[in-house]
Amino acid sequence: MGEMVKFTLTILIWAALELLNIGILFKHVLILKRKKNNIVSVIIEILLIIAILSTYAYCSWNNYKTMELIITPLIFVKSAILMRSFFYLKWRHVAFIAFFVELASFTGLNFRLITPFIGWNDTNGYVYEVIGELILLALLVFVIFLRKKSIIQFWIAELPVVDFLIFTVLLFFLSIWEAVAYLTEKRPFSLYVFFAVIVVCTLATIIRTIIITRKNNSLTYINSLLEEHMQQATDYYNQLIEQENQTKKFRHDIKNILIALHSMVKENQNDKALLYIEDLNEVCEQLKPRYNTGNFIADAILSAKDTRAAMQNINISFDGYIPSEKVKDVDMVIVLSNMLDNAIEACEKITGKKDIEIRSILQKKMWVLYIKNPSEEVNIINKNHIVTTKQEKMLHGFGLNNIERVAQKYNGNMQLAYKEGYFSSKITFIFD
Template sequence: MIEFFSYCRLQTGCLVFLLYIGFLMVKGSEKDSNRNIFSDLLYCCGELCVVFDAITAWSVNKVGYVSMTANYVFHGIFYVLLEAELWFMYFYFRSIVNRLPKSLAEKILFIVLALGIAIATLVTMPQVKIVEGKTTNYSYGTPVFIVFSLVPVFLFFIAVFGGGYVRRADPVKKLTFSSCFVAVTFFTVLQLVFPESLVTSLNVSLMITAVALNNENPMFHKLERVMRKYEMEKNYYDRLDEIEQKQAIIRHDEKHYLAAIGGLCAEGKTEEIEKLLKVMNIELQKNTPRKYVRNRIANALLNEKENFAIKQNVRINYQVEPEVDLDAFEEIDIIAMFGNLIDNAVRAEKEWQESHGILPENSEVSIKLFETEGNFIMLVVENHFSRVDIKNGKLVSTKELPSEHGIGLFNVRLLCEKYGGIFDMDMDEDIFISSICLPKEKI
């Protein structure tokens, strides 16, 4: 046994590391109902890859004890597992941007392609040669080149489907993905140029680490949710500080307004007085935080989105029941669901105004939040739109990167399903309507 570990020290270390990641994933997965199946397959397949990498590292150095037939079997399983790992990584990135193959023909194409590569690898297994190196024996031959030549191909297609996602990710995720992919490329080249290095397990471990740090490990996912909530609260309280400063300026200027109003009264200029009062009222409304609902985070979100709309020169008409009860829902989910729909509505309204030459005061985004008699929470968002369509239940927009729109709405739909609710989209002439219906008690 000691001799076995002497040939696979690196693989043993990688296996212990991956088992620890797996422990964290299992420990934190009890309350996570939206796990990505490809991240789970990637992890399980990766563990097996490391195990068979260790077995082959031992078997090539024990040729006198382990037959070549056994070596062919071990290597064949190892190479097919590596190919499966690349496929799972590829489909993981397609899944997180909601671009998985949908048509039967496309699915069959990928199955045939994967089977064809695996069969080609297994058929050429007799061409595997055991080479005696300076420090250890290693395997070489056509199957090795087939597997490792797939790495740059898959990295290219992963970059095509996941590049936009990585560019939009926060700095930590961006650094994680970029550094892991650079390292995978480096170790792949190193393995091909110096086959004696036997660093394949490092590649597998890096891919799994990159995915685990991208939310699929619930422990990291929980941390990110806390950070997003903290950021929302910070933005809200920063906004309160900004409002307080502006209100101090308004209070300071009140005497000038009052003096001006007094002068206008003496001159009997009522129209000018009305205009001045209107200006004062607008300034006060713009710089006064409103209490929409009892839920602290939802109230912060609605105030923040109103501020966002003002900066976009878009009016929001809130019709909110103050006593609506949102305590049954996780605060971070409220931010994701409500925030996505309001952001999309404000942007669409802005685009519609610009494309039709409509003045901001002549259009608005309508947002209704209320509780029905049947114990359901309803959020209905209505906005004007231009050149948008719904196909197969998916929103198609004119954005430069249309998939960005779909990701947000896809997440809204998943969160609604988490609570047993319904997410719906509809159009009425030039009005786009998105609605969320959530039961107060999870179904």
Template structure:
């Protein structure tokens, strides 16, 4: 029993020391993690040897030697972090102070509550009990230091600090009070009621902490998704900006071209004029928007993805019946819809090894006051809705755009559906509600 208690004590000490260093120093050198573990075990063996000698030969010299070895081993472990030398020395001294304070606090509590315990047990067992008890108090003190001074993570609430400290505090209460059972002989039930109460309280606190950690993890996951979507939207707006800049450049160049044409006509230099106009036409064809509905979002996205599809040997066909001033969706939300739709289509086709990939999209504002988008594309063989749903659960971003499309459609009282047969189909319908944009009244 004594050996098991000793092993448990030193494993706990390794955990406490590593946790304390991780929380107070900056940037652990992960590439040296195996070496760190070996050094940590070696340091604990040195400390165990010193404590065994100290228990058999309790002198001032042995106490000083054990303290210096403890300081030295802690400093060696600090070398696995990138913090400054000053910070490392500060952490070494702080940990030694906390260790001494933990031992003093536990010794004081134990001697006050159990004055007969020393006389009733052998020295080795007593030393083991005092050692693990002091480690529990040290753990509480290290938690306090970490929660109060840690700068690597956002500040925790007072409630969280209280909850996380409650577990070791209640543990030390149980540990200190267990030998006091003889004081409750008159009413032994009371002792066990107090013990059960402490254990139940520990379970409740741990449950609350787990729930808070779950909520925090969920929030981080959601934020990561939002950051990905913001990045995606930024890319789409950059595409719009580039399309706008190209349009402005064409307009600016046209002024110069008209001036040159007039010069050639006035000078009757028709051969030069013919060469010039041929070059101007080629330049316009290389930069103009292939699609011209009057809506910048639709025109730029279709032009951009048409180009991307051509580079990847994907057939791209767009059928348009859009009256630009009847579209019931603002430009931002239209970016969400079209950007995610076309992006999913392109990725699905690129992932499909077939040489006959295609993307077909139809956008229209209908006579019965509806804004519709129908999209279909080839996809890898064996793709199913179950496969898509599983991918959405197992990946941070894949498939998340489909949810954004649906949410945007529902925002405008419309709907969005998708299905997989031999092809992947997407359909969106949004009613045109604004009276000025309606045909049917």
């Protein structure tokens, strides 16, 4: 009985480490949006996981192979049962969990294959599952450290469900094959070489798929970026055409206006002439640009975005001065357009007062652009990344990434904040 308790505890420790690793993956790799959890629901799910693990341990200990095989699929997704109380999960995330469960198991099994060479062996196979999870934990900590230093990026999170399922099945059957070979009494050295080749080929296939996915995502990113810039250019061009048409119309009518005024004054119809001049002043006011920031491109961008915002009863206010020479036009378009698009999109999702406040502070060698808008709650990571609610996370994130890239180009930075129902973004440019 004591050995069975030890066996069961080993499985529980393995499951706890797996939950820890999956939690780290969800928080730092997938960066999923968290949800408010119900304590009763969490307790029920924990008890359900314990029941699954206890049943699995009992069947495994007593060599009930059929029941063990039936429960095995639940072992692959047991962490998803609990994680669904903390994160918004989709089928892709469940497949993601199954893949990493098998990856940890595969790592532990391969560690077991080398233990005869170091003179250590344990009959409890789940000890190696624990070791596999510990190895994966160490790798995760190291990789996340590199990511925070901007040395690497995660692309495996972008793989589709099918790829995760293929990798999981591939590793699963490879693990079975290795286990059968391990139980063979006579194992020639060539068998170990064969195993090594299979493992390397499997990992190479996985890495190659990740690289292909990265290239596809990069192409999608570039295409979307070009489409957005083309749309922005079209909007500003249409805005300028509209202003030019209004100006031409006014110039065409000015001669008739002067003739009419001359006639009124000549006939001593001064009151009528004054009313006519007042109406003329109103027309002139309408022709004046809505924004006068000091930067022609910024004026066009603000006018175009203001038109879009007005359709949603969103008010945009601007205060300050925007440099006209120190920032390239294309960089101005990227920064101001994306910031305003994000602010308008946030306002569209809420009810109540919708005011977007823009402040521009220009000094001799520094320009600070600040935008504040009401918003739903936003989870901000490291002051410059947000957890998006959009399905295409990467495509949504490239706007902020481009803003940050432009700011860094001018030796500046981007800072995001959320407080009391308001989201704010602050972009700083440092000029030489």
